[in-house]
Every structure is written in structure tokens, then in C-alpha cells.
Amino acid sequence: MIKLFFGLDGNPYGGWYVKDRGQLEKINELLTDDNLAQWKTILTAELVTSQIDFLSTESDSLSAYGSSDEKEYAVCMKIASKLFYDELSDLYTEKYYTPETDSAVREMCDTLRDSYRELIGSADWLTEDGRAALLRKLENMQFILPHTTAVNDPSRAALIRESYPKTLRAIRERAYDDNAKNIGAAFDMTRPGLAAYEVNAR
Structure with missing residues (x-):
């Protein structure tokens, strides 16, 4: 389909990651001549999205996503914050999450729990079982505080390729593969849902 619609021999964006057999069966069902126009629209959107970091300064129609007036540093930081989410969170934790900060955050968590305990206890519209x-849910709640999570894997150095676009794609595909490996695995309840610097900004 890539060759048919765009004249490209290779696959510039890697395709879709299907997490459910039913998804794959449905895609196969919809791959018909009658749906070629719709598939072209989908693939065009996928292609543009995958290359948005390179197209935003070149196309007027994509000006809302970026501007040639942006400083190179700002563009690099924006991309790095997306690609190296966990790594940046770890660096932030190591540099800025001091023992004093940890103490203050823990105190805030205790205050939140106390306020909810009071709120639940005074809600006269709750049944005793509901209360x-x-x-019980409140007391079992765990507050996940900032801690290092990134995996130190030397093999990831191989993701650095001969050009920036190829490196970007390799890093993204590795992230997709890592996510796919987690399907069906036990969920790590201690893993932060937000980066340390995002938690501190809320």
C-alpha cells in the first residue's frame, strides 16, 4: 500500500502495532478495493504524523504544530522530552528531588489522605457499607513518589543511526516494542504514572 499510494519502496513509519487478534482480523476484512480512498487517507495521516518533527517548519498547513521561528534548542528539548521521558524524570529526581522535597511531598500526601478521610466520614448520604x-480503599491507596525507573541497557546505543530521522524512528520503534512486551505481563504498581517534573508541576 505504501508503494501504491506514495511510490515509496520502503516503509517510512513502521506500520501499525496490533495488540489484539480481533483488530488484525478487522483490518484484513476492511482491506478491499472499495476502501482504497479511506486507506489512503489513513496512511497519509500516519505518514504526516510520523514525520511531523521534520515537516512542521516546511509546510504552511502544519504551521500550528511548529514554526521556523522556533529556536533549535526549543525544538530539540520538545522532542527530547517525548523520546526520553523516563530518563529525564530520573535526571530530575537525582538533581532536584532532595530529602527536604521528599519530606514535603510525603506530608502533602498525608494531608490529602486525612482530608478525604474526613470528607468520607462526614458524608451522611453514604451507606455504612459504602463508607x-x-x-478501606483510601487506606490501601499508595502514593508513588519520584524514584529512578529508566533501564540501563547498553544495547540501546545501537539505536543511534546514521541520520537524525533514522535515529528518531529507531527510538520510537524500540519504545513500541517495549510496550508490546508488556502485554499480558503483571503491571508494576510502583511505576510512576507521571514524570517527576510533571508531578511537581501539578
């Missing part, structure tokens, strides 16, 4: 269930 007990909410309090």
Missing part, C-alpha cells in the same frame, strides 16, 4: 468500602 467502609471507601475508607
